[in-house]
Amino acid sequence: MTFFKMQDLKLIQHAAGAPGLRLLGLGPNYLPSKGLSKLKLLFDQHAFWTKNRNYKSIRRLLAGSTVAVTLWRNGAIIGFGRATSDGIYRAVLWDIIVSDELQRQGLGRKVVEALLASPKINKVERVYLMTTNSSEFYRQLGFEKCSKQNLFIRSSKNFY
Ligand SMILES: CC(C)(COP(=O)(O)OP(=O)(O)OC[C@H]1O[C@@H](n2cnc3c(N)ncnc32)[C@H](O)[C@@H]1OP(=O)(O)O)[C@@H](O)C(=O)NCCC(=O)NCCS
Known part of the structure; x- marks a missing residue:
């Protein structure tokens, strides 16, 4: 663990669609910071489902996000999260990630709290998320496991 x-x-x-990060790679203080390649590094190294996403796809996922949060340390992106929201009834959290060596020090909580506090999320009736291994993390943030509903997934056959 690194302290x-x-x-x-x-x-x-970031603003909706994260234009500064997506188009110019901006980081803290609006400075050019190679943000996209740093985000790709976090995706490649710290979560199993985000490995090998290419730059075009990362730009697309940012463009389609209502809110995105990046957490920076020493010029690197060490945390990320994003959400999509209709601003009133439903929002979904996606791709919540903290660098392995910095986990269990409250950073994931900071990322999720920043997403939940954003104006497009904070009044929404229900916020959803899906998780494979991190139920305890979300439970302590106030999320409850839903036993009444079933998760259905339709995967695209044409996904590249
Ligand atoms: C899930 C993740 C974002 C949590 O980030 P984090 O910075 O480690 O979490 P925090 O330190 O803010 O955790 C806050 C609390 O959540 C709970 N928690 C976090 N990770 C946990 C784990 N693996 N097991 C049990 N409880 C956990 C604990 O109560 C923790 O408080 P504590 O450390 O004082 O006990 C991080 O582990 C991660 O990036 N994992 C890999 C990617 C991933 O699976 N993301 C989730 C996608 S749905």
């Missing part, structure tokens, strides 16, 4: 000082961290709550 950090809170003042070394910068959390950015």
Whole structure:
């Protein structure tokens, strides 16, 4: 585990579609920071389902996100999360990730709390998420396991 000082961290709550990050790679203080390649590195190294996403797909997922949060330390992206929302009834959290070596120090909580506090999410009737291994993490953030509903998935045959 790597420890950090809170003042070394910068959390950015991006505007809808994250245009600065997506088009210019902007990071803290709106400076060019190669943000897309740093996000790709986090995706490739720290979550099993986000490995090998290409730049075009990462730009597309950012463009389609209502809110995105990046967490920076020493010029690297060490945390990420995003959400889609209709602004009133339903929102869904996606791709919540913290670098392995910095986990269990409250950073995942910061990312999710920043998403939930954003104006497009904070008044929504229900926020959904899907998780394979992180139920305890979401439980302590106020999410409840839903036993009444079934998760259905239709996968695209044409996905590249
Ligand atoms: C899930 C994840 C984002 C959590 O981030 P994190 O920074 O480690 O979480 P936090 O330190 O903010 O955790 C807050 C609390 O959640 C709970 N929690 C977090 N991870 C947990 C785990 N693996 N098992 C049990 N409880 C856990 C604990 O109560 C923890 O508080 P504590 O450390 O004081 O006990 C991180 O583990 C991660 O990126 N995992 C890989 C990607 C992933 O699976 N993401 C979830 C996608 S649905």
